[in-house]
Amino acid sequence: MQHPDEGTIHAWIDGQLSPEQASEITAHVAGCAECAAMVAEARGLVAASTRILTALDDVPGGVIPGVPDIAPAPAQIARRRWYQRTELRAAAALLFVVGGSLLVTRRGVDMDATRAMIATTEKSPPAPTVGSDAAATSPAEATQRPMADAAATSSAVEAAPGAAEGSAVKPLGERELLRRSEAKSSAPAQADQSIQPKATFEAQSSRLQARGELRSLKQDAAKTQAADMVNVPPPVANAPPAGAAAQVDVPPRPTVATPVEGGSGSADRGVVGGRVIDKQSGQGVSGA
């Protein structure tokens, strides 16, 4: 055969030739002093390269000041729009409760008015994804939100009474409203949804935690907890299932194998009888 080129010799040393090709080279090198010298040189280059590159492992972190964040996934930026902001949602919900209470107070316990109100509420869409644009684009529109939301809102408010002064003023009117709305509107559906946002939040949180970028969200987290019971964020389109995400236990600073312990990949390949053996698998590394 012809003399193999340098690339082929390296592929042979790396154990990346097919068995047929490899045995051809083996036979040729055995009888060709020139090529045997090339093989010897190539082996030297392979070993020296590995040695030189190992020196690069002795590098501390923080060598380069101000390393910017790797561009975050666009989805995570787009995910939180302004109307999804916790404060705005809380404000909209509060306004609804206060407005509703005032309405009831002024008209007294006018049953007709209450019924009419509930009726209008039921006509409006049940909003399975409450984060839809119509839901909280403006406070005025927010008062039109389904009564079902009021149910969740009031219960959240009761949990944290200090948060909503309006409800403290007229608890009776509000309770009355609440009872009726629960009876008449689709309360069960709402109950299901009140579980979902938590899961979504946890999924998001664990993802972001893994990125070590949780800082900004953490500040919101306490507020969000209460507000998430009230407001159902829209299902996140490309978020992974909550279970999968929660299992990603990527620590912010994973322990990295030390250079010594890890060694280099090449160290895992030994040369046995002219063939490169993968020490991990014990198999000869065959051609591509």
Add this chain to the structure above:
Amino acid sequence: MSDIDRLFRTYNAPLVRYLTRRLGDRDWAEEVAQETFLRALRQESLTNERAWLFAVATNLVRDEARKASRQRRHLALLAEEERETSVEPAETTLERAQEAALARKAIDALAERDRLALLMREEGLDYSEIAEALELSPGSVGTTLSRARRRLVESYEALQSEREAREKNAAS
């Protein structure tokens, strides 16, 4: 053990080492590796996971590097050189720092494709995986690697003799 756990346990160490060698900064390398695993999480399935991970990590670095590679690499060099000259630790540490600085210069002297192919090979990727990750033809990987190794060793040795000559001048 979930799939992402397995991926992380199997590939984090080689990936971080690859990136550290490529970038000269372990913190940065770890950030890129984490981002790579997060992206893997979003994939439905990975046909060749090792090639995929190395390719994505390489692309993340490349996207970032496009913006500021020169300044950053220059800073890394300066930092290494500063350690080399200003710090006076035990001799062995100094020697190792000097070796690291030489190695950094030598690897930076390679063409990008040669450098990446070599670093991937050092992490045990086979030729088909390297070809896939770098979008090379499988047949050209051997040539790429042989060129990369030769140039790396040659420029390292040139830098080494340069330094020895400098030291000799300083001594006399």
